[in-house]
Amino acid sequence: MGTDEKKVAESVAWRPGGAVKHAEQALMAEKSRVLRPFGLTVPQYAAMYALSLAPGISGAKLARLCSVTPQSMATVIKTLESRGLVERRPSSDHAQVLVTRLSRAGQALLRKADAEAVAVERRLVDAFTPDEIALLRELLERAVVVLTDGGHDDDASF
Amino acid sequence: MGTDEKKVAESVAWRPGGAVKHAEQALMAEKSRVLRPFGLTVPQYAAMYALSLAPGISGAKLARLCSVTPQSMATVIKTLESRGLVERRPSSDHAQVLVTRLSRAGQALLRKADAEAVAVERRLVDAFTPDEIALLRELLERAVVVLTDGGHDDDASF
DNA sequence: AGGCGTACATCAGGGCTTTGATAGTTCGGG
DNA sequence: CCCGAACTATCAAAGCCCTGATGTACGCCT
Numbered sequence: 001m002g003t004d005e006k007k008v009a010e011s012v013a014w015r016p017g018g019a020v021k022h023a024e025q026a027l028m029a030e031k032s033r034v035l036r037p038f039g040l041t042v043p044q045y046a047a048m049y050a051l052s053l054a055p056g057i058s059g060a061k062l063a064r065l066c067s068v069t070p071q072s073m074a075t076v077i078k079t080l081e082s083r084g085l086v087e088r089r090p091s092s093d094h095a096q097v098l099v100t101r102l103s104r105a106g107q108a109l110l111r112k113a114d115a116e117a118v119a120v121e122r123r124l125v126d127a128f129t130p131d132e133i134a135l136l137r138e139l140l141e142r143a144v145v146v147l148t149d150g151g152h153d154d155d156a157s158f
Numbered sequence: 159m160g161t162d163e164k165k166v167a168e169s170v171a172w173r174p175g176g177a178v179k180h181a182e183q184a185l186m187a188e189k190s191r192v193l194r195p196f197g198l199t200v201p202q203y204a205a206m207y208a209l210s211l212a213p214g215i216s217g218a219k220l221a222r223l224c225s226v227t228p229q230s231m232a233t234v235i236k237t238l239e240s241r242g243l244v245e246r247r248p249s250s251d252h253a254q255v256l257v258t259r260l261s262r263a264g265q266a267l268l269r270k271a272d273a274e275a276v277a278v279e280r281r282l283v284d285a286f287t288p289d290e291i292a293l294l295r296e297l298l299e300r301a302v303v304v305l306t307d308g309g310h311d312d313d314a315s316f
Numbered sequence: 317a318g319g320c321g322t323a324c325a326t327c328a329g330g331g332c333t334t335t336g337a338t339a340g341t342t343c344g345g346g
Numbered sequence: 347c348c349c350g351a352a353c354t355a356t357c358a359a360a361g362c363c364c365t366g367a368t369g370t371a372c373g374c375c376t
Contacts, residue, residue: 015279016279016282016283016291016294016295017185017189017278017279017282019294019295019298019299020178020181020182020185020298021182021185021225022225022298022299022302023178023182023298023299023301023302023305024178024179024181024182025225026301026302026305026306027175027178027179027301027305029305029306030305030306031175032364041330041331041332042332043331043332043333044331058353058354058355059354059355060353060354060355067179067180067183068332068333068334069333069334069335070354070355070356071333071334071335071355071356071357072332072333072334074355074356075331075332075333076331076332079330079331094341094342094353094354095340095341095342096340096341096342096353096354096355097341097353097354097355098354098355120175120305121173121174121175123304123305124174124175124301124304124305125174127300127301127304128297128300128301132297133174135293135297136174136177136294136297136298136301137174137177139286139290139293139294139297140177140178140180140181140294141177141180141181142285142286143181143184143185143282143285143286143294144180144181144184146281146282146285147181147184147185147187147188147278147281147282148184148187148188190334199361199362200362201361201362201363202361216323216324216325217324217325218323218324218325219324226362226363226364227363227364227365228324228325228326229325229326229327229363229364229365230362230363230364232325232326233361233362233363234361234362237360237361252323252324252371252372253370253371253372254323254324254325254370254371254372255323255324255325255371256324256325
């Protein structure tokens with residue numbers, strides 16, 4: 001019973017941010033679990049999913065879709081490419097950009113992995129009423145606005 | 159305008175998990191921002207905060223409090239120790255465990271950093287009514303339960 | 317006392333993520 | 347026509363985080 005672990009845990013957890021973090025962790029853990037058999041990480045799956053909706057997109061745009069930095073996406077793409085799940089080739093009209101698309105193997109793998117990933121989200125949705133889901137989304141979106149827009153007043157004058 | 163970016167973004171974002179992830183990202187980004195002047199990352203701050211509530215705790219327990227693996231906590235502690243913000247010494251009664259506590263410099267830094275970190279959470283809380291906060295917490299906690307408990311039915315027979 | 321289960325610390329390896337900096341490309345306005 | 351702004355890709359360095367695997371110390375139970 002060193003140091004009243006119970007009490008400390010409460011002190012740490014009361015913050016609303018803790019709840020958000022906890023939920024995100026649980027979501028990531030569960031998705032990782034169902035994706036593991038396919039040898040995919042969550043970011044890898046996310047990239048492939050986005051790629052299935054927007055074939056031939058540039059790495060930078062893909063990064064924006066997945067809400068990560070271009071550097072992060074670059075590492076994800078690199079490992080996917082090394083496994084032959086995606087293919088990159090220089091664009092014909094834009095000498096700079098690398099056109100990225102799922103390989104046949106990638107499409108096949110994604111189809112199977114997506115079923116599992118969707119099932120996780122579905123299990124989540126099914127545990128709530130549609131109203132509750134909408135409410136949750138609305139509250140979270142408001143939180144995002146508060147956190148991003150609010151605060152930093154570093155001369156937003158112009 | 160390659161590939162209907164707008165449309166794709168919607169398809170990616172509709173999943174409830176996306177909202178949670180987005181909120182968590184915004185929270186992390188904002189906390190990172192206010193912590194940067196102190197040279198602290200969010201995990202480092204979290205560890206120091208927990209350490210302030212439970213001085214002399216073991217690394218493993220600290221990891222549990224912060225919801226990370228012992229390995230992750232070990233790396234965090236190592237960098238904190240290299241900056242003289244925490245001190246570790248072998249326990250007297252348990253030859254195995256390393257007792258970790260904040261140094262004086264660590265306490266001083268935490269006091270200042272904590273004010274900023276709390277301000278972020280406070281800004282978040284102030285943007286909602288108490289009822290809304292409670293509701294958000296309740297929904298998120300239910301989501302956690304669904305994600306962790308539900309699902310894996312690998313023979314819970316006994 | 318000896319053995320087993322629990323807990324702690326740590327090494328090794330693979331990935332993700334961020335900030336900062338470099339460099340080539342494209343396009344439009346001066 | 348040239349230059350700068352915007353976009354793209356990439357290198358480098360620092361951290362964080364997880365899985366898996368050791369090795370060791372403790373404590374209880376037989």
